[in-house]
Amino acid sequence: MAATDSAPESVPSGAAPPPPPSSVQHPRRRWQCVLSFTAARDRFLRRRFLSAGLRPFSVRLPSPAGTTTVVHWGPYLAKLLAAGFDPVVPDLLFFGGSSSTVEDWTDTFQAKTIKAAMDAMGVRRFAVVGVSYGGFVGYRMAAMYPEAVERVVMVSSGVCIEEDDLAAGLFPVTDIKEAAELLVPRRAEDVRRLVKLTFVRPPPIMPSCFLKDYIDVMGSDHIQEKTKLLHALISDRKLSDLPKITQPTLIIWGEKDQVFPMELAHRLERHLGENSRLVVVKNAGHAANLEKSKEVCRNIVEYLQQPVPDASTAGKVPTMLVLFLSRNQHVLTRPYRN
Secondary structure: OOOOOOOOOOOOOOOOOOOOOOOOOOOOOOOOOOOOHHHHHHHHHHHHHHHOOOEOEEEEOOOOOOEEEEEOOOOOHHHHHHOOOEEEEEOOOOOOOOEOOOOOOOHHHHHHHHHHHHHHHOOOOEEEEEEOHHHHHHHHHHHHOOOOEEEEEEEOOOOOOOOHHHHOOOOOOOOHHHHHHHHOOOOHHHHHHHHHHHOOOOOOOOOHHHHHHHHHHHHOOOHHHHHHHHHHHHOOOOHHHOOOOOOOEEEEEEOOOOOOOHHHHHHHHHHHHHHEEEEEEOOOOOOHHHHOHHHHHHHHHHHHOOOOOOHHHOOOOOOEEEEEOOOOOOOOEOOOOO
16 A cells, blocks of 8 residues: 555564665766657658648559659759649658568669559659669669650769779779668768768768667668668679660769769760760769759759750650659659649
């Protein structure tokens, strides 16, 4: 029976008195983040996009393709909408809300899945814009579906990489295993290293609790699957196997990119020839789309506003954009025009 405030519980006669309070000093806990700043930022972006007229949209594809979820691009939203474009930003498989039961880790399967989603939405022709891994998928879509993809923009996307480039010292890693540890970080120190390689001017202070929060919110799901995607992307990759797409292509690259060095940008420009144009973003790294978002967005808008040099489109400017990122995003899109 519990004791009351006015009458403390008595000890029966002959019973041993209760032991005195423990004097053992417990070690002081280190300060931890109570609130998730990553989740709070994402909630803010969701409200911002909803206020701009975007709405959640999900497409469930016939099994076993999986689910593709349509999402957003942050700093580019206002200018893309103002320029008259209707952005559709799918979560690639195993990023964000998209998943699949099929054990196919190739960019070809990613491209097939996105194309199936676009067909389900009734979108027949569009331009693709891809950043980093998203560029691999966008490039593959352009090669596989030339009748649908009108134009291509590649941002910091090393599609011309060869597996031998790792051992040759072109990258800060020497093999696929090390690349996976860097690009699919599981520890705070891994995120810290990746940020320093990705940005020309990384944040001077990166508290471990913030980095762990980022991993918990944005990077803790589908780790094994993402690692397999990376292995499938690089293993036995050769430039001679890369198809040459025919669509007009804009290549945007940070001049100080350490993840995919400038050599890959020039290699891609040579591979595509006169059909491509290279824009080098000064004082920017692999995350040029974040470090120099205004400059990158301006180049994308100006390029895509030029009439498509295709007789079948009669000089039409594409209004549908499929934007690919290689990181988790939120589920948002705007009603589109055909």
